[in-house]
Amino acid sequence: MDILSLFIIVPVATIVALLFSKNLRQARIIAMSGSLLQLGMAINLVFAYLKERAVSDDIMVFTKDVVWFQPFNIHYSIGVDGISVALLLLTSIVVLAGVFISWKIFDLPKEFFISLIVLSIGVYGFFISLDLFTMFVFFEVAVIPMYLLIGIWGSGPREFSAMKLTLMLMGASAVLLIGILGIYFNSGADGGVLSFNILEIAKANIPIEAQRLFFPLTFVGFAVIGALFPFHTWSPDGHASAPTAVSMLHAGVLMKLGGYGVFRVAMYLLPEGAKEWSWIFIILSVIGVVYGAFSAIKQTDLKYINAYSSVSHLGLVLFALLMLNKTAWNGAIIQSLSHGFMTALFFALIGMIYERTHTRNITELGGLLKVIPFISTIYVIAGLASLGLPGFSGFVAEMNIFVGAFQDESLFIRIATILSVTVIVITAVYILRVVGIMLMGPVRNESFLKLNKVTWFEKLGILLLLLPIVGIGVAPLWISDMILESLQPFIQGLL
């Protein structure tokens, strides 16, 4: 069995086992063992990858190719480079943390865990696919369970939010499908056969007119799930209604599909289109960065704050991807990882606070440091990480992005860069505002004095997410070099 397909097979096996589980306890244990196993596989993959990389010069390693549908040349084709390995690790960590945090789900737990794992199959599959069509299928596999997870286990106007989220993402998928088919039908321009395989398409020269036409479709199709302004509005409502673990997976992992897809497909396969269209998307992403941050300042619902903060942070990812240089791309990937861990951590903490106080409105909260010190301290740390404090992953990512963006001498990019650097100030404003109102100050409500202490499973979930944030932040070299090396062939393709 190849090392990558296991990422599909193990979750499927977990689902099958879950189907046969008899009670809550079994369901929990199966879900946890399954995701623990995935984390083990992901860690193993990192080491296996580094070993393989030392001897192999291929762009992708551990490749495997099985014909799926011959007439259209669709394959189940998989392989990884340093970037996908890092994102697989992110996914497995967030999934496991999500299972820990959802330990106390009582309502249809079996179905809940199954949906969660289906979602993760989509994400894993997406990150390992080298075939555009398979990739697209996995993309849909990841999106659809969201509807159920929010619609059934959500809160507030959950049907509306679930519907809005699904429709917007489906709309984006439709646009994306046109883009992908456009790429497919032009992949034989050199006289070769039509292909969905990313590596083969990259070798073929897609005619410049086709690139011009299909780049924006592909870019927007992916970028909607990466919260590109003005298509980001599904995200705040979606988060607000989603249960904790779903928010974590959604913001932590699912939104990363956008940046990854933009990078792997739009930028890599349509570089000429990218050069031509980049200006407009740079404008949109910088708007997203600044606008998201400013919008976050005035929110009072913790989840909305985090959702807008995600718009801002992920705007930086798209911005960096459009910079077309290695340093900025490295920053974009690290920012994806960093935001994944950070925002999952935030949503986990928000879930814990909500569960205890039954409110997410910061004006009703206050003095939490005194009553739930562990959760509050971690919230402060997560906040500091989010505002880009050195020693945490966000700093590493942002500095790569800024230094990378500064490599371009054009005045337009300079201005865009300087505007996006302003987030280091604006982010500090909204983070410290929340810390000041919610965690510090006198205890706002008598009932808070009796809040439950943090449980062991919650602690585990938290530490699991905090570890990589600090790990990347303190010693960035290993991950940054692993990614930089994998970026080399892509940047060469661009020149």
Add this chain to the structure above:
Amino acid sequence: MNISYIILIPVIPLVVFLLLGIFNRKIKPSVSGYVGVFGLLVSAVLSFYAAFEYFFVLGKVDGVFQTLSEKIVWMNFTDSLHIDMGILVDPISVMMLVVVSTVSLMVHIYSRGYMHGDEGYTKFFAFLSLFTFSMYGLVLATNLFQIYIFWELVGVSSYLLIGYYYTKTSAIAAAKKAFIVTRFADFGFLIGILIIGYYTGTFDFETLNNPEGSAILNWASYSFMGLSALTWALILIFIGGAGKSAMFPLHIWLPDAMEGPTPVSALIHAATMVVAGVFLVARLFPMYYFVDDGFVLQIVAYVGAFSALFAAIIAITQTDIKRVLAFSTMSQLGYMMLGLGVSGFEGHSGVGYMASMFHLFTHAMFKALLFLGAGSVIHAVHSNFLKDMGGLRKYMPITNITFLIAALAIAGVPPLAGFWSKDEILVAAYEHNRLIYYIGVFVAGLTAFYMFRIYFGIFWGKDRLYHHKPKESPLSMTFPLLVLAFLSITVGFIPFSEFVTPDKMGFTAHLNYPLAAIASAVGLIGIATAWVFYKKENQLGDIWANRFGMLYKWTSNKFYFDEIYMFIAKKIFFKRVSEPFAKFDRKYVDGTMVGIGNTTVATSRKIKGLQSGRVQDYAFAFIGGAVIIGLIFIYLWT
């Protein structure tokens, strides 16, 4: 000289921080105090040894103090651009090690008494250690990015310590303000770093500062809006430094930062962190001096001089003793900045730089002493305000004497420490820029006046209604006072110019008697005026305050800068930017998306009549459609 052991100096406080931070609740307060003090003691001993070894064992090689460094790559940006982590040992970093170690050690010892019984005792020592670690990292930084990293870390330690009393609303606001104002300055700093990295291809201090290196020789190669790109970079970096060192107009956070516990004010907001800005300019001094022929240094000089004057004027009218000291700090930082601004580079002309570093050194001692003394007083009377103090010399003899020594030192009375360093700054200013010299002399007079105003106010005059009889602080608090008092008297005799000069060669400084006499006389006049006004209870102060009327009101309200900034932040950024953005997003951006959805639903309602369920209709539609498609095909075919 093997410098590897110097890495231990920052690592020890880091370990202490992690230990106390992680086992916060499990460690007994008494233990955590000892752990903190002991850890720092080891670091301090190593620092002193490093200074001794560097200046006396290694000494000058070929007449020049060597720059030693050790570093590893921390992260790669491009093939040539990377962030290193390491230690850089040269005269100013060694000097800073001594300053940070001395003050931090004293503050650690003092805090064991001052914070006794506080519920967050362990947390407090953890934060102090975090700060000390970051500050060591900052002064030892080998490159711009490393200094920026530790710069942010001292910033966050400052945030955590100002907000230490986290249930107090004013402390929360002050902490937030300090962080955001300095972050705003760091925005400039970061862009400056980006410019330098892009145009010179390196962040490394040794490469950048080399007068023969390409960074300095080619400074004019790129221009932007009439100035060279590097000039802009240095201005932006100075903005970063001005934010940390509370230069006008980025000073507003420093007075509020006094909400933190007093030992914190002594360590962070008087002696060490706030001098980081001065240190930054000194660290890049060759660049500042050579790029654009010292254009940016002139800005530094004027900003420094203006801040010194501005703060000294405000200090006169403040009634909270910690705020007086805060403005005094700002004023003295202005002095240091102006010293750098009027400095030359080679030989004796580098006196401004030397004096600035000298003043940084002496100021750290006597200002830390003033704060710790103030802390001792506040500890005794439970108030920060002058109106609640008076006649304390009888109850607190040690605090009284040590505070007096510090006040004399800052007033520039010979032969105390402040006299020597301040005098050298004035000499440099006199030789370079007369206007700045006059401002400097005037500020010296003001300094003596406001410092003795609070000295007399606290220790002389009549007793107030004390809740209980004030008593002298415990030994853990008075011991640091005595040590620092001793240093405030003696450190002025260090022949600083032999050790710390911009060209690293050293020179022999001579006292300029006329200038020294003028400066001392002005200081004495200031003290004498304060004597007349405040030694005995009288109405003179109020009478003169009334005479100045409007001016007095403006000054005591700090020229309304807080209000102006608040207006900009709240009324403009929150009300006019943030709120509309948030509303716009919900109403229009989201509205459009929902609108599209609703239109779709509405349309489908309208056309659902087509789905009649009658086979005839479908058949008709099917055939009709087929015919139309067929026609289109035929049309395209031909």
